[in-house]
Amino acid sequence: MVSTILIIGAGQAGAQAIDTLRREGYRGRLILVGDEPHLPYQRPPLSKKFLAGEMSAERLAFRHQAFYDDYGVELKLGLRALKLDPAARQVTLSNGETLGYDRLLLCLGAAARPLTCPGAELAGLHYLRSIADVPAIQERLKPGVRVVVIGGGYIGLETAATARKLGCTVHVLEMADRVMNRVVAANVSEYFAHEHRTQGVHIVCNTRILRLAGEGRVERVVCADGSSYEADLLLVGVGAIANMGIASEAGLACDNGIVVDEYCRTSDSAIFAAGDCTYHPSLRFDMRVRLESVDNAFEQAKTAALNMLDRPTVHDRVPWFWSDQFDNKLLIVGLSQGHDQQVTRGDPASRSFTVCYLKGGELLAVEAVNHSKDYMAARKLIAERARPNLDRLADPLVALKDSC
Amino acid sequence: MPTLHFDQADGSRLTIDAPLGVSLMEAARQNAVPGVIAQCGGACACATCHVYVEGSRVAALDPPEDMELGMLESAWEPRINSRLACQVAVTAALDGLVVTVPSAQAV
Numbered sequence: 169m170v171s172t173i174l175i176i177g178a179g180q181a182g183a184q185a186i187d188t189l190r191r192e193g194y195r196g197r198l199i200l201v202g203d204e205p206h207l208p209y210q211r212p213p214l215s216k217k218f219l220a221g222e223m224s225a226e227r228l229a230f231r232h233q234a235f236y237d238d239y240g241v242e243l244k245l246g247l248r249a250l251k252l253d254p255a256a257r258q259v260t261l262s263n264g265e266t267l268g269y270d271r272l273l274l275c276l277g278a279a280a281r282p283l284t285c286p287g288a289e290l291a292g293l294h295y296l297r298s299i300a301d302v303p304a305i306q307e308r309l310k311p312g313v314r315v316v317v318i319g320g321g322y323i324g325l326e327t328a329a330t331a332r333k334l335g336c337t338v339h340v341l342e343m344a345d346r347v348m349n350r351v352v353a354a355n356v357s358e359y360f361a362h363e364h365r366t367q368g369v370h371i372v373c374n375t376r377i378l379r380l381a382g383e384g385r386v387e388r389v390v391c392a393d394g395s396s397y398e399a400d401l402l403l404v405g406v407g408a409i410a411n412m413g414i415a416s417e418a419g420l421a422c423d424n425g426i427v428v429d430e431y432c433r434t435s436d437s438a439i440f441a442a443g444d445c446t447y448h449p450s451l452r453f454d455m456r457v458r459l460e461s462v463d464n465a466f467e468q469a470k471t472a473a474l475n476m477l478d479r480p481t482v483h484d485r486v487p488w489f490w491s492d493q494f495d496n497k498l499l500i501v502g503l504s505q506g507h508d509q510q511v512t513r514g515d516p517a518s519r520s521f522t523v524c525y526l527k528g529g530e531l532l533a534v535e536a537v538n539h540s541k542d543y544m545a546a547r548k549l550i551a552e553r554a555r556p557n558l559d560r561l562a563d564p565l566v567a568l569k570d571s572c
Numbered sequence: 573m574p575t576l577h578f579d580q581a582d583g584s585r586l587t588i589d590a591p592l593g594v595s596l597m598e599a600a601r602q603n604a605v606p607g608v609i610a611q612c613g614g615a616c617a618c619a620t621c622h623v624y625v626e627g628s629r630v631a632a633l634d635p636p637e638d639m640e641l642g643m644l645e646s647a648w649e650p651r652i653n654s655r656l657a658c659q660v661a662v663t664a665a666l667d668g669l670v671v672t673v674p675s676a677q678a679v
Contacts, residue, residue, distance in 0.1 A: 187604075191606070210613045212612075212613060212615065213613070227594060227598060230601065231601070231602060231604065232602055235602075235604055238604075462611060462612060462613070463611060463612075463618070466611050488617070488618070490612065490615055490617035492615065497615075497616070497617070497639060499617055538639070539642065540616070540638075540639045540640075540641075540642030540643045541641075541642035541643075541645055541646075542642075543642075544619060544642065544643055544645065544646030544647075544678075545645075545646055547646070547678075548646065569646070
Protein backbone atom coordinates (compact mmCIF):
# COMPACT_ATOMS: atom_id res chain seq x y z
CA MET A 169 0.00 0.00 0.00
CA VAL A 170 1.47 3.32 -1.08
CA SER A 171 0.52 5.92 1.53
CA THR A 172 3.44 8.39 1.35
CA ILE A 173 5.00 9.70 -1.83
CA LEU A 174 7.98 11.99 -1.47
CA ILE A 175 9.19 14.12 -4.36
CA ILE A 176 12.63 15.70 -4.19
CA GLY A 177 12.98 18.56 -6.64
CA ALA A 178 10.37 21.25 -7.26
CA GLY A 179 10.89 21.93 -10.97
CA GLN A 180 8.99 20.96 -14.08
CA ALA A 181 9.08 17.24 -13.28
CA GLY A 182 8.13 17.60 -9.62
CA ALA A 183 5.19 19.84 -10.46
CA GLN A 184 3.97 17.49 -13.17
CA ALA A 185 4.23 14.42 -10.96
CA ILE A 186 1.93 16.08 -8.41
CA ASP A 187 -0.59 16.85 -11.10
CA THR A 188 -0.62 13.29 -12.45
CA LEU A 189 -0.66 11.62 -9.03
CA ARG A 190 -3.67 13.58 -7.82
CA ARG A 191 -5.58 13.46 -11.09
CA GLU A 192 -5.06 9.70 -11.20
CA GLY A 193 -6.64 9.33 -7.82
CA TYR A 194 -3.73 9.10 -5.37
CA ARG A 195 -5.12 10.27 -2.02
CA GLY A 196 -2.20 9.55 0.29
CA ARG A 197 0.41 11.87 1.76
CA LEU A 198 2.25 13.87 -0.89
CA ILE A 199 5.36 15.87 -0.03
CA LEU A 200 7.33 18.13 -2.37
CA VAL A 201 10.82 19.25 -1.35
CA GLY A 202 12.62 22.00 -3.28
CA ASP A 203 15.92 23.72 -2.52
CA GLU A 204 14.77 27.04 -3.93
CA PRO A 205 12.34 29.17 -1.90
CA HIS A 206 9.92 29.39 -4.84
CA LEU A 207 6.86 27.44 -5.89
CA PRO A 208 7.68 25.28 -8.93
CA TYR A 209 8.34 27.58 -11.87
CA GLN A 210 9.24 27.48 -15.56
CA ARG A 211 12.93 27.79 -16.40
CA PRO A 212 12.84 28.43 -20.16
CA PRO A 213 11.81 32.11 -19.83
CA LEU A 214 14.81 32.81 -17.58
CA SER A 215 17.04 33.45 -20.59
CA LYS A 216 14.30 35.11 -22.62
CA LYS A 217 11.19 37.04 -21.54
CA PHE A 218 11.89 36.94 -17.82
CA LEU A 219 15.48 38.15 -18.27
CA ALA A 220 14.21 40.89 -20.57
CA GLY A 221 11.85 42.03 -17.80
CA GLU A 222 8.80 41.25 -19.94
CA MET A 223 7.39 38.64 -17.58
CA SER A 224 6.74 38.79 -13.83
CA ALA A 225 7.96 36.17 -11.34
CA GLU A 226 4.33 35.43 -10.58
CA ARG A 227 3.79 34.36 -14.18
CA LEU A 228 6.78 32.02 -14.05
CA ALA A 229 5.05 29.79 -11.49
CA PHE A 230 3.18 26.80 -12.93
CA ARG A 231 0.50 27.09 -10.28
CA HIS A 232 -0.37 29.37 -7.38
CA GLN A 233 -0.25 28.36 -3.74
CA ALA A 234 -4.00 27.61 -3.81
CA PHE A 235 -3.39 24.71 -6.18
CA TYR A 236 -1.01 22.99 -3.76
CA ASP A 237 -3.43 23.63 -0.89
CA ASP A 238 -6.34 22.20 -2.88
CA TYR A 239 -4.28 19.20 -3.95
CA GLY A 240 -3.13 18.54 -0.40
CA VAL A 241 0.58 18.87 -1.11
CA GLU A 242 2.99 19.42 1.77
CA LEU A 243 5.47 21.94 0.38
CA LYS A 244 8.92 22.01 1.89
CA LEU A 245 10.66 24.78 0.00
CA GLY A 246 14.08 26.26 0.58
CA LEU A 247 15.32 22.92 1.89
CA ARG A 248 17.91 20.58 0.43
CA ALA A 249 17.81 16.83 0.61
CA LEU A 250 21.16 15.92 2.15
CA LYS A 251 20.99 12.19 2.56
CA LEU A 252 19.03 9.30 1.17
CA ASP A 253 18.80 5.99 3.03
CA PRO A 254 17.14 3.48 0.70
CA ALA A 255 17.20 0.66 3.28
CA ALA A 256 15.27 2.72 5.83
CA ARG A 257 13.32 4.51 3.07
CA GLN A 258 14.20 7.87 4.53
CA VAL A 259 15.47 11.23 3.30
CA THR A 260 17.15 13.75 5.59
CA LEU A 261 16.72 17.44 4.82
CA SER A 262 18.99 20.41 5.46
CA ASN A 263 16.88 21.46 8.47
CA GLY A 264 17.56 18.11 10.12
CA GLU A 265 14.10 16.77 9.41
CA THR A 266 13.84 13.14 8.31
CA LEU A 267 11.04 12.07 5.99
CA GLY A 268 9.95 8.51 5.33
CA TYR A 269 8.44 7.33 2.06
CA ASP A 270 6.79 4.41 0.34
CA ARG A 271 7.74 5.78 -3.08
CA LEU A 272 10.39 8.39 -3.76
CA LEU A 273 10.69 10.46 -6.93
CA LEU A 274 13.99 12.18 -7.60
CA CYS A 275 13.65 15.23 -9.85
CA LEU A 276 17.05 16.71 -9.07
CA GLY A 277 17.57 18.54 -12.35
CA ALA A 278 20.96 19.63 -13.65
CA ALA A 279 23.50 22.26 -12.67
CA ALA A 280 25.49 24.59 -14.88
CA ARG A 281 28.84 23.12 -15.83
CA PRO A 282 31.46 25.34 -14.20
CA LEU A 283 34.25 26.94 -16.14
CA THR A 284 37.60 25.56 -15.01
CA CYS A 285 40.20 27.80 -16.66
CA PRO A 286 42.52 29.99 -14.56
CA GLY A 287 40.59 32.95 -13.19
CA ALA A 288 37.32 31.03 -13.05
CA GLU A 289 37.35 31.58 -9.28
CA LEU A 290 37.14 35.38 -9.75
CA ALA A 291 33.96 37.22 -8.83
CA GLY A 292 31.73 38.37 -11.63
CA LEU A 293 31.15 35.08 -13.48
CA HIS A 294 27.49 34.46 -14.05
CA TYR A 295 25.63 31.26 -14.77
CA LEU A 296 21.94 31.17 -15.61
CA ARG A 297 20.01 28.25 -14.15
CA SER A 298 17.52 29.62 -11.65
CA ILE A 299 15.57 32.73 -10.64
CA ALA A 300 18.26 33.61 -8.11
CA ASP A 301 20.80 33.99 -10.94
CA VAL A 302 18.71 36.54 -12.79
CA PRO A 303 18.80 39.85 -10.83
CA ALA A 304 22.60 40.21 -10.90
CA ILE A 305 22.59 39.67 -14.68
CA GLN A 306 19.50 41.73 -15.36
CA GLU A 307 20.71 44.84 -13.55
CA ARG A 308 23.75 45.02 -15.82
CA LEU A 309 21.88 44.59 -19.10
CA LYS A 310 21.90 48.26 -20.07
CA PRO A 311 22.79 50.02 -23.32
CA GLY A 312 26.52 50.06 -23.96
CA VAL A 313 27.41 47.44 -21.34
CA ARG A 314 29.98 44.98 -22.68
CA VAL A 315 28.65 41.45 -22.33
CA VAL A 316 30.80 38.44 -23.09
CA VAL A 317 29.07 35.07 -23.34
CA ILE A 318 31.20 31.95 -23.15
CA GLY A 319 29.46 29.15 -25.03
CA GLY A 320 27.33 29.35 -28.16
CA GLY A 321 24.66 26.85 -27.12
CA TYR A 322 20.99 27.49 -26.40
CA ILE A 323 21.51 29.39 -23.14
CA GLY A 324 24.41 31.41 -24.49
CA LEU A 325 22.65 32.45 -27.69
CA GLU A 326 19.29 33.13 -26.08
CA THR A 327 20.94 35.29 -23.45
CA ALA A 328 23.05 37.02 -26.08
CA ALA A 329 19.89 37.87 -28.03
CA THR A 330 18.19 39.24 -24.92
CA ALA A 331 21.25 41.32 -23.98
CA ARG A 332 21.56 42.68 -27.48
CA LYS A 333 17.88 43.65 -27.58
CA LEU A 334 18.51 45.63 -24.40
CA GLY A 335 21.31 47.54 -26.13
CA CYS A 336 24.41 45.76 -24.83
CA THR A 337 27.55 45.14 -26.87
CA VAL A 338 27.67 41.36 -27.05
CA HIS A 339 30.42 38.87 -27.92
CA VAL A 340 29.71 35.14 -27.97
CA LEU A 341 32.86 33.00 -27.72
CA GLU A 342 32.43 29.45 -28.96
CA MET A 343 35.06 26.73 -28.81
CA ALA A 344 33.72 24.72 -31.77
CA ASP A 345 33.72 25.82 -35.39
CA ARG A 346 30.02 26.75 -35.25
CA VAL A 347 27.30 27.64 -32.74
CA MET A 348 24.96 24.97 -31.36
CA ASN A 349 27.26 22.44 -33.02
CA ARG A 350 26.15 19.55 -30.83
CA VAL A 351 22.44 20.00 -31.49
CA VAL A 352 21.80 21.29 -35.01
CA ALA A 353 22.90 20.90 -38.63
CA ALA A 354 25.61 23.13 -40.10
CA ASN A 355 23.15 25.19 -42.14
CA VAL A 356 20.99 25.80 -39.07
CA SER A 357 24.09 26.96 -37.14
CA GLU A 358 24.99 29.18 -40.05
CA TYR A 359 21.50 30.65 -40.19
CA PHE A 360 21.44 31.52 -36.49
CA ALA A 361 24.97 32.92 -36.52
CA HIS A 362 23.92 35.12 -39.43
CA GLU A 363 20.78 36.27 -37.60
CA HIS A 364 22.84 37.18 -34.55
CA ARG A 365 25.42 39.04 -36.61
CA THR A 366 22.69 40.93 -38.45
CA GLN A 367 21.40 42.06 -35.07
CA GLY A 368 24.87 43.19 -34.05
CA VAL A 369 26.01 40.25 -31.90
CA HIS A 370 29.66 39.33 -32.45
CA ILE A 371 29.95 35.57 -32.83
CA VAL A 372 33.50 34.27 -32.51
CA CYS A 373 33.99 30.55 -33.18
CA ASN A 374 37.08 28.32 -32.90
CA THR A 375 37.97 30.18 -29.73
CA ARG A 376 39.51 28.50 -26.72
CA ILE A 377 39.45 30.39 -23.44
CA LEU A 378 42.90 30.59 -21.88
CA ARG A 379 42.12 32.52 -18.71
CA LEU A 380 39.97 35.17 -17.10
CA ALA A 381 41.75 38.27 -15.86
CA GLY A 382 40.85 41.13 -13.54
CA GLU A 383 41.53 42.80 -10.23
CA GLY A 384 39.32 40.93 -7.78
CA ARG A 385 36.64 40.40 -10.39
CA VAL A 386 36.55 39.39 -14.02
CA GLU A 387 37.35 42.24 -16.38
CA ARG A 388 38.74 40.43 -19.41
CA VAL A 389 38.58 37.09 -21.18
CA VAL A 390 41.88 36.02 -22.71
CA CYS A 391 41.80 33.49 -25.54
CA ALA A 392 44.40 30.97 -26.68
CA ASP A 393 45.02 32.81 -29.95
CA GLY A 394 46.08 35.91 -28.02
CA SER A 395 42.85 37.84 -28.52
CA SER A 396 41.06 39.23 -25.49
CA TYR A 397 37.62 40.65 -24.75
CA GLU A 398 36.76 43.27 -22.13
CA ALA A 399 33.71 42.27 -20.11
CA ASP A 400 31.44 44.28 -17.84
CA LEU A 401 29.34 41.14 -17.57
CA LEU A 402 30.53 37.60 -18.19
CA LEU A 403 27.96 34.88 -18.71
CA VAL A 404 28.99 31.23 -18.91
CA GLY A 405 26.81 28.71 -20.73
CA VAL A 406 28.97 25.67 -21.35
CA GLY A 407 26.49 22.89 -20.66
CA ALA A 408 25.03 21.24 -17.63
CA ILE A 409 25.75 18.28 -15.38
CA ALA A 410 23.09 16.03 -13.85
CA ASN A 411 22.46 16.53 -10.14
CA MET A 412 22.80 13.06 -8.68
CA GLY A 413 24.82 13.48 -5.48
CA ILE A 414 22.37 12.02 -2.99
CA ALA A 415 21.47 9.22 -5.41
CA SER A 416 25.03 8.08 -6.02
CA GLU A 417 25.98 8.43 -2.35
CA ALA A 418 23.02 6.19 -1.53
CA GLY A 419 24.36 3.56 -3.92
CA LEU A 420 21.83 3.98 -6.71
CA ALA A 421 23.22 3.21 -10.15
CA CYS A 422 24.47 6.42 -11.76
CA ASP A 423 26.23 7.00 -15.04
CA ASN A 424 26.07 10.45 -16.62
CA GLY A 425 22.87 10.78 -14.59
CA ILE A 426 20.65 8.64 -12.40
CA VAL A 427 20.17 5.39 -14.30
CA VAL A 428 16.50 4.52 -14.77
CA ASP A 429 14.67 1.94 -16.85
CA GLU A 430 11.79 2.59 -19.26
CA TYR A 431 9.45 2.76 -16.24
CA CYS A 432 11.56 5.63 -14.80
CA ARG A 433 12.55 3.30 -11.97
CA THR A 434 16.05 3.50 -10.50
CA SER A 435 18.11 0.52 -9.33
CA ASP A 436 15.99 0.64 -6.13
CA SER A 437 12.43 -0.50 -6.83
CA ALA A 438 10.84 2.11 -4.50
CA ILE A 439 12.77 5.00 -6.03
CA PHE A 440 11.97 6.67 -9.34
CA ALA A 441 13.60 9.56 -11.15
CA ALA A 442 12.51 11.99 -13.86
CA GLY A 443 13.82 14.88 -15.90
CA ASP A 444 17.27 16.32 -16.55
CA CYS A 445 18.91 14.16 -13.87
CA THR A 446 18.10 10.82 -15.52
CA TYR A 447 20.12 8.67 -17.86
CA HIS A 448 17.35 6.72 -19.50
CA PRO A 449 16.58 4.42 -22.39
CA SER A 450 14.97 5.95 -25.45
CA LEU A 451 12.99 3.12 -27.01
CA ARG A 452 12.35 4.88 -30.31
CA PHE A 453 16.02 5.70 -30.80
CA ASP A 454 17.43 2.55 -29.25
CA MET A 455 19.99 4.21 -27.01
CA ARG A 456 20.47 5.64 -23.57
CA VAL A 457 20.21 9.40 -23.31
CA ARG A 458 20.27 12.24 -20.84
CA LEU A 459 18.04 15.05 -22.04
CA GLU A 460 17.74 18.59 -20.77
CA SER A 461 14.25 19.57 -21.78
CA VAL A 462 10.84 20.57 -20.56
CA ASP A 463 9.23 17.84 -22.63
CA ASN A 464 11.33 15.06 -21.16
CA ALA A 465 10.84 16.28 -17.59
CA PHE A 466 7.09 16.45 -18.15
CA GLU A 467 6.74 13.05 -19.81
CA GLN A 468 9.04 11.15 -17.48
CA ALA A 469 7.31 12.64 -14.45
CA LYS A 470 3.95 11.51 -15.79
CA THR A 471 5.27 8.02 -16.45
CA ALA A 472 7.00 7.80 -13.08
CA ALA A 473 3.82 8.94 -11.29
CA LEU A 474 1.75 6.20 -12.92
CA ASN A 475 4.36 3.57 -12.11
CA MET A 476 4.56 4.75 -8.50
CA LEU A 477 0.84 3.97 -8.34
CA ASP A 478 1.62 0.48 -9.67
CA ARG A 479 0.14 1.18 -13.07
CA PRO A 480 2.86 -0.13 -15.38
CA THR A 481 3.54 2.52 -18.01
CA VAL A 482 6.49 2.73 -20.36
CA HIS A 483 8.25 5.99 -21.24
CA ASP A 484 8.42 5.81 -25.03
CA ARG A 485 8.41 9.31 -26.45
CA VAL A 486 9.99 11.26 -29.26
CA PRO A 487 11.71 14.17 -27.50
CA TRP A 488 11.34 17.74 -28.66
CA PHE A 489 13.07 21.01 -27.94
CA TRP A 490 12.77 24.66 -28.85
CA SER A 491 14.77 27.85 -28.74
CA ASP A 492 13.76 31.49 -29.28
CA GLN A 493 16.44 33.86 -30.53
CA PHE A 494 15.43 37.34 -31.68
CA ASP A 495 12.31 36.75 -33.75
CA ASN A 496 13.33 33.22 -34.73
CA LYS A 497 11.89 30.01 -33.39
CA LEU A 498 13.91 26.83 -33.67
CA LEU A 499 11.80 23.70 -33.21
CA ILE A 500 13.52 20.33 -32.95
CA VAL A 501 11.97 16.90 -32.72
CA GLY A 502 13.73 13.55 -32.51
CA LEU A 503 17.39 12.70 -32.03
CA SER A 504 19.63 12.97 -35.07
CA GLN A 505 22.54 10.86 -33.79
CA GLY A 506 23.30 8.00 -36.14
CA HIS A 507 21.58 9.47 -39.19
CA ASP A 508 22.80 8.43 -42.62
CA GLN A 509 21.02 11.03 -44.70
CA GLN A 510 20.18 14.71 -44.37
CA VAL A 511 17.71 16.67 -46.47
CA THR A 512 16.98 20.40 -46.29
CA ARG A 513 13.51 21.61 -47.21
CA GLY A 514 13.28 25.23 -48.30
CA ASP A 515 15.82 28.02 -48.57
CA PRO A 516 17.41 29.47 -45.40
CA ALA A 517 17.35 32.86 -47.15
CA SER A 518 13.54 32.74 -46.89
CA ARG A 519 13.99 32.62 -43.08
CA SER A 520 11.90 29.47 -42.91
CA PHE A 521 13.36 26.04 -43.63
CA THR A 522 13.60 22.53 -42.25
CA VAL A 523 16.41 20.00 -41.97
CA CYS A 524 15.31 16.36 -41.99
CA TYR A 525 17.49 13.47 -40.81
CA LEU A 526 16.93 9.89 -41.90
CA LYS A 527 18.37 6.55 -40.94
CA GLY A 528 17.79 3.53 -43.13
CA GLY A 529 15.04 5.46 -44.87
CA GLU A 530 13.15 6.29 -41.66
CA LEU A 531 12.62 9.85 -40.54
CA LEU A 532 14.76 10.27 -37.41
CA ALA A 533 14.75 13.95 -36.50
CA VAL A 534 13.74 17.35 -37.81
CA GLU A 535 15.06 20.83 -37.12
CA ALA A 536 12.50 23.39 -38.22
CA VAL A 537 13.45 27.06 -38.38
CA ASN A 538 10.33 29.23 -38.21
CA HIS A 539 8.34 26.34 -39.63
CA SER A 540 5.82 24.99 -37.13
CA LYS A 541 3.91 23.06 -39.77
CA ASP A 542 6.86 20.79 -40.65
CA TYR A 543 7.73 20.42 -36.98
CA MET A 544 4.25 19.29 -35.95
CA ALA A 545 3.98 16.91 -38.88
CA ALA A 546 7.39 15.45 -38.01
CA ARG A 547 6.35 14.72 -34.44
CA LYS A 548 3.81 12.22 -35.73
CA LEU A 549 5.93 10.85 -38.57
CA ILE A 550 8.99 10.18 -36.42
CA ALA A 551 6.93 8.36 -33.79
CA GLU A 552 5.37 6.24 -36.55
CA ARG A 553 8.80 5.47 -38.06
CA ALA A 554 7.54 6.86 -41.34
CA ARG A 555 9.64 6.44 -44.49
CA PRO A 556 9.45 9.56 -46.63
CA ASN A 557 9.87 9.62 -50.38
CA LEU A 558 13.11 11.55 -50.79
CA ASP A 559 12.04 13.59 -53.81
CA ARG A 560 8.85 14.67 -52.08
CA LEU A 561 10.69 15.30 -48.85
CA ALA A 562 13.13 17.64 -50.58
CA ASP A 563 10.28 19.60 -52.19
CA PRO A 564 9.13 22.33 -49.80
CA LEU A 565 5.93 22.70 -51.81
CA VAL A 566 4.91 19.19 -50.74
CA ALA A 567 3.70 19.23 -47.14
CA LEU A 568 5.96 17.16 -44.91
CA LYS A 569 2.98 15.08 -43.80
CA ASP A 570 2.36 14.17 -47.45
CA SER A 571 5.96 13.11 -48.12
CA CYS A 572 5.46 9.58 -46.85
CA MET B 573 -11.44 40.41 -14.00
CA PRO B 574 -13.21 38.81 -16.96
CA THR B 575 -15.06 35.60 -16.26
CA LEU B 576 -14.26 32.65 -18.53
CA HIS B 577 -16.06 29.33 -18.84
CA PHE B 578 -14.09 26.19 -19.72
CA ASP B 579 -16.30 23.37 -20.98
CA GLN B 580 -15.03 19.79 -21.11
CA ALA B 581 -15.94 17.12 -23.64
CA ASP B 582 -17.95 15.37 -20.90
CA GLY B 583 -20.19 18.42 -20.51
CA SER B 584 -18.74 19.67 -17.23
CA ARG B 585 -17.89 23.36 -16.90
CA LEU B 586 -15.27 25.22 -14.85
CA THR B 587 -15.77 28.97 -14.47
CA ILE B 588 -12.78 31.11 -13.54
CA ASP B 589 -11.90 34.77 -13.06
CA ALA B 590 -8.96 35.50 -15.33
CA PRO B 591 -6.55 38.34 -14.57
CA LEU B 592 -5.90 40.84 -17.34
CA GLY B 593 -2.50 40.73 -19.00
CA VAL B 594 -1.97 36.98 -19.00
CA SER B 595 -2.81 34.51 -21.74
CA LEU B 596 -5.90 32.33 -21.85
CA MET B 597 -3.54 29.39 -21.27
CA GLU B 598 -1.98 30.92 -18.15
CA ALA B 599 -5.41 31.68 -16.72
CA ALA B 600 -6.46 28.08 -17.37
CA ARG B 601 -3.27 26.58 -15.96
CA GLN B 602 -3.31 28.67 -12.79
CA ASN B 603 -6.83 27.38 -12.19
CA ALA B 604 -5.90 23.79 -13.05
CA VAL B 605 -8.41 23.54 -15.90
CA PRO B 606 -8.23 19.89 -16.99
CA GLY B 607 -6.99 19.25 -20.52
CA VAL B 608 -5.08 22.51 -20.99
CA ILE B 609 -1.67 20.92 -20.67
CA ALA B 610 0.53 23.73 -21.96
CA GLN B 611 3.73 21.75 -21.87
CA CYS B 612 5.95 24.44 -23.38
CA GLY B 613 4.54 27.15 -21.16
CA GLY B 614 3.45 29.49 -23.90
CA ALA B 615 6.28 29.35 -26.41
CA CYS B 616 3.99 28.17 -29.21
CA ALA B 617 6.06 24.99 -29.42
CA CYS B 618 3.77 22.11 -28.45
CA ALA B 619 0.07 22.64 -29.30
CA THR B 620 -1.05 21.12 -25.99
CA CYS B 621 -3.14 24.15 -24.98
CA HIS B 622 -5.41 23.77 -27.99
CA VAL B 623 -8.98 24.93 -27.34
CA TYR B 624 -12.13 25.79 -29.27
CA VAL B 625 -13.30 29.36 -28.82
CA GLU B 626 -17.02 30.16 -28.81
CA GLY B 627 -17.79 30.45 -32.51
CA SER B 628 -19.60 33.79 -32.48
CA ARG B 629 -16.71 35.48 -30.68
CA VAL B 630 -13.71 34.00 -32.45
CA ALA B 631 -13.60 36.90 -34.92
CA ALA B 632 -13.27 39.41 -32.07
CA LEU B 633 -9.86 37.99 -31.10
CA ASP B 634 -6.56 39.04 -32.63
CA PRO B 635 -6.11 36.60 -35.50
CA PRO B 636 -3.55 33.77 -35.18
CA GLU B 637 -0.07 34.29 -36.64
CA ASP B 638 1.48 31.82 -39.09
CA MET B 639 3.40 30.02 -36.33
CA GLU B 640 0.17 29.28 -34.47
CA LEU B 641 -1.67 28.26 -37.65
CA GLY B 642 1.11 25.79 -38.48
CA MET B 643 0.85 24.26 -35.01
CA LEU B 644 -2.95 24.06 -35.16
CA GLU B 645 -2.87 22.12 -38.40
CA SER B 646 -1.58 19.07 -36.52
CA ALA B 647 -3.36 19.73 -33.23
CA TRP B 648 -5.94 17.25 -31.94
CA GLU B 649 -9.07 17.51 -34.14
CA PRO B 650 -8.65 21.12 -35.26
CA ARG B 651 -11.71 23.13 -36.21
CA ILE B 652 -12.36 26.54 -37.69
CA ASN B 653 -12.57 28.03 -34.16
CA SER B 654 -9.38 26.33 -32.89
CA ARG B 655 -6.81 28.44 -31.07
CA LEU B 656 -3.74 27.84 -28.96
CA ALA B 657 -4.75 29.31 -25.63
CA CYS B 658 -1.19 30.57 -25.07
CA GLN B 659 -1.56 32.93 -28.03
CA VAL B 660 -4.80 34.55 -26.88
CA ALA B 661 -4.47 37.47 -24.46
CA VAL B 662 -7.02 37.89 -21.70
CA THR B 663 -8.77 41.24 -22.17
CA ALA B 664 -11.93 42.77 -20.75
CA ALA B 665 -13.60 41.98 -24.07
CA LEU B 666 -13.36 38.24 -23.28
CA ASP B 667 -15.78 38.48 -20.34
CA GLY B 668 -18.23 35.59 -20.41
CA LEU B 669 -16.36 33.72 -23.16
CA VAL B 670 -17.04 30.01 -23.43
CA VAL B 671 -13.94 27.95 -24.26
CA THR B 672 -14.26 24.25 -25.05
CA VAL B 673 -11.38 21.91 -24.23
CA PRO B 674 -10.84 19.12 -26.79
CA SER B 675 -11.16 15.50 -25.69
CA ALA B 676 -7.37 15.11 -26.07
CA GLN B 677 -4.22 17.04 -26.92
CA ALA B 678 -1.64 16.13 -29.53
CA VAL B 679 1.05 14.88 -27.16
